[in-house]
Amino acid sequence: MTDPDMTAGMVTPGAATIAQPRQAAALNRTRSSVRLGWLVPTLYIIFLLLPIYWLINMSFKTNQEITGAFTLWPRDFTLRNYTVIFTDPSWYSGYINSIIYVVMNTVISLLVALPAAYAFSRYRFVGDKHLFFWLLTNRMAPPAVFALPFFQLYSAFGLIDTHLAVALAHCLFNVPLAVWILEGFMSGVPKEVDETAYIDGYSFPLFFVRIFMPLIASGIGVAAFFCFMFSWVELLLARTLTTTDAKPISAIMTRTVSASGLDWGVLAAAGVLTIIPGALVIYFVRNYIAKGFALGRV
Amino acid sequence: MLELRNINKQSGAEKHLSDISLRLERGTLNVLLGPTLSGKTSLMRIMAGLDRPTSGTIHVDGVDVTGVSPQKRDVAMVFQQFINYPSMTVYENIASPMRVARADRKSIDDAVQRAAALMKLTPYLDRMPLNLSGGQQQRTALARAIVKNAGLVLLDEPLANLDYKLREELRAELPRIFAESGTIFVYATTEPSEALLLGGNTATLAQGHVTQFGPTIDVFRSPVDLVTARTFADPPLNTISADKTGNTFVLESGVGIPAVDAIADGIYTIGFQPHHLSLTPSGAEAVALRTVVAALEITGSESFVHLRFVGADWIMLTPGVQDFAVGQEIEVFLDPRLLLVFDGTGRAVGQTPALAA
Numbered sequence: 001m002t003d004p005d006m007t008a009g010m011v012t013p014g015a016a017t018i019a020q021p022r023q024a025a026a027l028n029r030t031r032s033s034v035r036l037g038w039l040v041p042t043l044y045i046i047f048l049l050l051p052i053y054w055l056i057n058m059s060f061k062t063n064q065e066i067t068g069a070f071t072l073w074p075r076d077f078t079l080r081n082y083t084v085i086f087t088d089p090s091w092y093s094g095y096i097n098s099i100i101y102v103v104m105n106t107v108i109s110l111l112v113a114l115p116a117a118y119a120f121s122r123y124r125f126v127g128d129k130h131l132f133f134w135l136l137t138n139r140m141a142p143p144a145v146f147a148l149p150f151f152q153l154y155s156a157f158g159l160i161d162t163h164l165a166v167a168l169a170h171c172l173f174n175v176p177l178a179v180w181i182l183e184g185f186m187s188g189v190p191k192e193v194d195e196t197a198y199i200d201g202y203s204f205p206l207f208f209v210r211i212f213m214p215l216i217a218s219g220i221g222v223a224a225f226f227c228f229m230f231s232w233v234e235l236l237l238a239r240t241l242t243t244t245d246a247k248p249i250s251a252i253m254t255r256t257v258s259a260s261g262l263d264w265g266v267l268a269a270a271g272v273l274t275i276i277p278g279a280l281v282i283y284f285v286r287n288y289i290a291k292g293f294a295l296g297r298v
Numbered sequence: 299m300l301e302l303r304n305i306n307k308q309s310g311a312e313k314h315l316s317d318i319s320l321r322l323e324r325g326t327l328n329v330l331l332g333p334t335l336s337g338k339t340s341l342m343r344i345m346a347g348l349d350r351p352t353s354g355t356i357h358v359d360g361v362d363v364t365g366v367s368p369q370k371r372d373v374a375m376v377f378q379q380f381i382n383y384p385s386m387t388v389y390e391n392i393a394s395p396m397r398v399a400r401a402d403r404k405s406i407d408d409a410v411q412r413a414a415a416l417m418k419l420t421p422y423l424d425r426m427p428l429n430l431s432g433g434q435q436q437r438t439a440l441a442r443a444i445v446k447n448a449g450l451v452l453l454d455e456p457l458a459n460l461d462y463k464l465r466e467e468l469r470a471e472l473p474r475i476f477a478e479s480g481t482i483f484v485y486a487t488t489e490p491s492e493a494l495l496l497g498g499n500t501a502t503l504a505q506g507h508v509t510q511f512g513p514t515i516d517v518f519r520s521p522v523d524l525v526t527a528r529t530f531a532d533p534p535l536n537t538i539s540a541d542k543t544g545n546t547f548v549l550e551s552g553v554g555i556p557a558v559d560a561i562a563d564g565i566y567t568i569g570f571q572p573h574h575l576s577l578t579p580s581g582a583e584a585v586a587l588r589t590v591v592a593a594l595e596i597t598g599s600e601s602f603v604h605l606r607f608v609g610a611d612w613i614m615l616t617p618g619v620q621d622f623a624v625g626q627e628i629e630v631f632l633d634p635r636l637l638l639v640f641d642g643t644g645r646a647v648g649q650t651p652a653l654a655a
Contacts, residue, residue: 192381195348196439198368199375200446201398214385 052275058268066264081269091266094249095273097163101238101246102231104167105174109227110220112171113178118208120179121186122194132183135176146172147240154241165241166248170231177230178223185219186212218288225285229278249274299323300345300450300482305354307340307506314340315351315506322482324449327473327498329514330486332529336503338486339378342452345484347371358449371450374443378455380435382427388414388438389423395446413441416475433464440468444475450482458488469495490532494518502529524644527569533602535638536612537569547637551608555585556634561647569638572602575614575630584631591622605630 058066059081060074069075085091119125120132150169151160159165189212197207213220239251253270282289300322307315315337322328330338343349344356347368355364363371374395382391390397392413396406414420417437427435436456443451453472457465473496476483487493493500493514500518501511502525509526510517521527528535540547542563546554555568579586592611593604601620605612605628614630622628641647 190379190381192377192379193383195346195368196375196377196381196442197383197394198348199346199373200395200442201369202394203369206398211383211385215383217385 055268055271055275058264059272061265061268063263063265066268078265081265082273084263084266085269085273091252091270094247094252097242097246098232098238098248098250099277101163101166101170101248102228104163105170105231106224106227108167109171109174109178110224112175113182113223114208114213114220116175117179117182117186118212120183122191132180135179138176139173143173143234143237147236150237151240160241161243161245163246166238166246167231169237169241170227170234173234174227174230177226181223181226182216182219185216185222189215218291221285221288222291225281225289228281232274232278299357299359301357301360302341302345303355303357305341305344305351305356307337307344307349308352313506315344318354318506318508320501320508320511322484322499324482325477325480327477327483327485327496329493329496329498329500330484330503331488331490331493331500332503333488336529337506338503339454340506341503342375342454342484342486345450346373346375346452372448373450373452374446374448375452376436376439376443376454376456378458380427380432380439380459382435382438382442384426384428386427387423388419388425388427388430391427391438392419392423392441392445395442409445409447410441413444416444416471417441433460436460437468440472447479448481451476451484453483453485455486455488457492473498490518490530493530500530502526504529520646521638522646524567524569524640524646527638527640527646531571533572533613533615535569536572536575536610537567538607538610538612540566540568542566549608553585553587555632555637556583557639561639565642566647567640567644569640570632570636572613572615574636575605575612575616575632577614577616577620577628577630579631580633583635584633586629586631588627589630591624591626591628593624594620594622596620603628 057073060077060079061071062076062078062080065071065074065076120128146169150165154160154165154169159168193211193215194207197211198204202211233250235248235250235254238248239254242248242251249270253267253274300320302318302320305315305318306313318337318341330341332338340349344351347363347366347370350365355362357363358371382388383394386394389410392410393406396409401409410423411420414423417440419434419437419441422430422434427438430438436459440453440456443453456472457468460468469492472485473483483498485496487496497514499512500514502509502517502521504525509529510522517526518530521530524537538549540549540555542548542557542561542565544563545557547557547566547568548554576584587607589605589607589612591603592606595602595604596619598619599617601616601618603614603616603620603622605614639647
């Protein structure tokens with residue numbers, strides 16, 4: 001019975017002598033880490049932001065300055081490049097086309113994925129796990145694999161060069177991703193919430209819209225973000241399936257070579273404008289994405 | 299009146315409920331008593347219409363409602379977990395059944411305020427459920443069940459996750475609130491003491507069977523079989539096997555306990571509640587038993603003394619703080635009139651304890 005007291009009494013003086021050098025070492029470490037603490041994040045940010053800075057830098061320069069001299073900031077500041085994009089229909093229509101099919105794709109993907117994810121999270125059926133995995137395997141194939149079949153199929157239906165064609169093609173990749181993300185969020189809602197709603201008298205559609213969707217709002221946000229981003233940056237399918245009427249901005253950017261050479265400044269301005277929507281979307285869903293990571297999805 | 303006829307529920311190879319028949323009258327309080335996994339929740343889910351029985355039918359006032367969805371049934375249910383709609387305020391949570399039923403604003407407000415006052419939620423009506431304590435969340439769920447004013451109210455261990463004081467308070471309050479509306483009130487619990495406090499009728503469940511259904515006191519005093527007696531005993535029922543010859547139950551050690559009723563000679567299991575053992579003889583007929591103290595638990599006003607008697611482990615519940623050393627041999631007394639007697643198949647025989655409980 002007295003054993004614990006004795007050992008405690010014996011350990012205490014020893015612990016005190018050991019603790020001192022250890023504390024000193026810890027102090028040293030904090031001091032040195034304070035001294036060098038700025039280095040790693042600074043390098044990190046420089047490497048990350050350098051290409052973006054250079055792009056913005058270029059977008060405000062004239063072509064002569066870009067090709068002529070190495071300047072860290074625009075000597076001859078100009079807004080001409082942006083004026084070209086906002087006044088020339090062949091440029092700004094690219095943005096409009098992109099936004100149209102990206103929004104269409106995001107809406108279709110979510111409309112399809114919400115019921116699918118609900119089924120996967122709430123019901124057990126034969127082969128549900130296999131089906132879930134099979135959905136994900138769709139994302140493992142590179143888009144190029146599907147370019148030819150899509151082109152052939154859409155030609156037959158007269159869908160080539162429409163926004164719908166690109167939106168539907170991107171669904172192949174975005175629906176599985178959205179199902180996967182939403183399933184994670186939905187499984188975090190106890191099944192008893194559904195049942196309480198049924199007992200309260202909610203019909204399924206009413207329950208889904210009025211009670212369930214607000215509960216997984218952050219999941220819907222995250223899924224929408226990923227659909228948006230994939231569709232926004234995807235180039236190959238979008239270019240293959242469009243010719244003129246629905247040509248996306250990324251495709252227009254690859255075709256700026258003219259007789260007078262490359263218009264560097266306009267291209268840089270187009271690049272800046274392409275980054276902005278993505279940055280905006282990320283800003284709005286940044287908290288939800290953190291939540292998505294916490295739930296083990298995304 | 300809610301009537302269950304030969305309900306079976308099977309999921310895969312597991313049998314959750316087997317052949318359950320019950321008749322619950324309007325305006326009654328019914329307790330489903332059984333340990334975890336005994337089928338209380340399965341039975342309630344079938345009553346609510348959330349699950350379909352594998353076989354058997356459910357009748358409400360004589361009408362078969364077996365396949366009817368919960369939306370179309372006149373039922374309210376509260377789960378053991380605190381289930382609310384996290385995206386709505388407490389007010390909207392409570393109002394939700396009436397909103398769906400398209401009641402007018404005035405009557406919704408009246409009902410919500412009344413239920414909130416009953417559940418002491420009035421100051422929290424504008425809050426979100428997840429910003430409330432567990433007790434307040436469960437009271438929100440209970441208030442929603444009150445507002446629905448349903449003919450069948452199912453409470454599945456609603457107080458299990460609440461703190462002691464709140465539990466006492468609500469346990470007294472709930473039956474009164476629902477009794478006023480003439481509803482069929484069903485309350486599932488694992489605690490025998492809770493069943494006794496609630497009163498009404500009790501159905502004891504064990505491994506998917508309803509072992510007995512009747513007025514709570516009757517079930518407690520005269521269980522029809524050993525399983526029911528064990529289910530309805532906390533701390534656990536004390537049992538020992540005894541050989542009845544003539545007018546005496548002879549225990550393994552050779553001690554004899556006088557048998558009151560005339561039953562056939564043979565091997566029986568006798569059972570008695572922990573508080574039927576005492577340190578002083580309760581009457582002239584009390585039998586003295588020499589036992590060894592195995593462990594001691596003191597709650598303050600009572601002591602649980604774990605005893606070993608020949609091959610059996612018993613518990614004695616005795617008032618006051620008792621100071622026994624483990625291994626100490628003590629003499630305890632048992633009143634033979636309080637014995638429950640079960641035959642080889644576990645059925646209760648003859649003897650009805652006159653002074654039980």
